Amino acid sequence: MSSVVSTPEPLVFQSLDASAQPPLSAIQEEILRLKKKHNAVILAHNYQVDEIQQVADYVGDSLGLSYKAAETDADVIVFCGVHFMAETAKIVNPQKTVLLPELAAGCSLSDSCPAEKLAAYKAANPGLYVVAYINCSAAVKALCDVICTSGNAMKIVENIPADREILFVPDQNLGQWVAKQTGRKMRIWPGSCYAHVLYTVRAIESVKERFPGAPVVAHPECVEAVRDMADIVCSTEKMIGYCRENPADTFIIVTETGMINRLRRKVPGKRFVAGPTDNCGCNDCRYMKMNTIEKVRDCLLHLQPQIELPPEVIEKAYLPIKRMLDWSR
Ligand code: 13P
Ligand code: SF4
Secondary structure, three states: OOOOOOOOOOOEEEOOOOOOOOOOOHHHHHHHHHHHHOOEEEEEEOOOOHHHHHHOOEEEOHHHHHHHHHHOOOOEEEEEOOHHHHHHHHHHOOOOEEEOOOOOOOOHHHHOOOHHHHHHHHHHOOOOEEEEEOOOOHHHHOOOOEEEOOOOHHHHHHOOOOOOOEEEEOEHHHHHHHHHHHOOOEEEOOEOOOOHHHOOHHHHHHHHHHOOOOOEEEOOOOOHHHHOOOOEEOOHHHHHHHHHHOOOOEEEEEOOOOHHHHHHHHOOOOEEEEOOOOOOOOOOOOOHHHOOHHHHHHHHHHOOOEOOOOHHHHHHHHHHHHHHHHHOO
16 A cells, blocks of 8 residues: 655745835734833844734844843843743843843753752763853753854854863754864763754655745754754754845755744745644744734733842853854854
């Protein structure tokens, strides 16, 4: 009996006309009023829903958001992303109010490296130079030597003295990719992003057949077999420059589907096909999508929920973040 394998219908999005900004909704207008009242800044990750990105002062990847958080002179930071990102904003601004619209917006990658386990591993293996991908808790950052993002991981690893043995936490996929690119041997923590590992060779092959010649643009959190199919592997922000500069008119975007909101606005005259998984034409991160426009309004109305961290964690976690910001300038 022959088995017929069905693949999800691809979702295709056309760039938006940059001059055709949709009118703001009543709730978006209210957010802008509250923002002014509290001298707040809204920072939004590339994976947030479009209506949140529209009211943000800055939309970007983890690296860009870290710089913006470190530079802001606002009194209140509304961080539209996930918990570890808002924690990073608090660590670089301990005196400011940092709001996360949905406090339960976590990250599977961050969860895959609990601080107690890392502390125990370090105690059993002294002398390691610990590089932490920014997708980890403040308590894990406090145990590390330097932080990196997908946008600067290579540069950070290349800066580490050659005589130091590296432990890379918590993403095995980003870690393997960096080790391959830099030729640097590293111990790698076995964590992963539940959403990015859903991309399979079969799903990406099927979409490539439907759009022959369309470059595949993948995030390094994807598994190696999927990364090997990509024309470029990069952070979410670097995807914008790549799609702008590449003469192709259609791109297959193998990262969280919210990224396409950003690409449609920033890259004119092109088409973006959402990277499918085996079961679905799109791939939304369940944590990123916990933030809604109503929750952004509510957090500005009540100045809650706030990110709170013990001072000793802030003090210890600041150093590796500062080192990253200095090294990647
Ligand atoms: P970027 O640093 O590329 O924005 O990625 C963050 C993230 O959570 C990817 O899943
Ligand atoms: Fe974490 Fe993955 Fe969601 Fe990024 S996409 S926030 S790594 S669970």
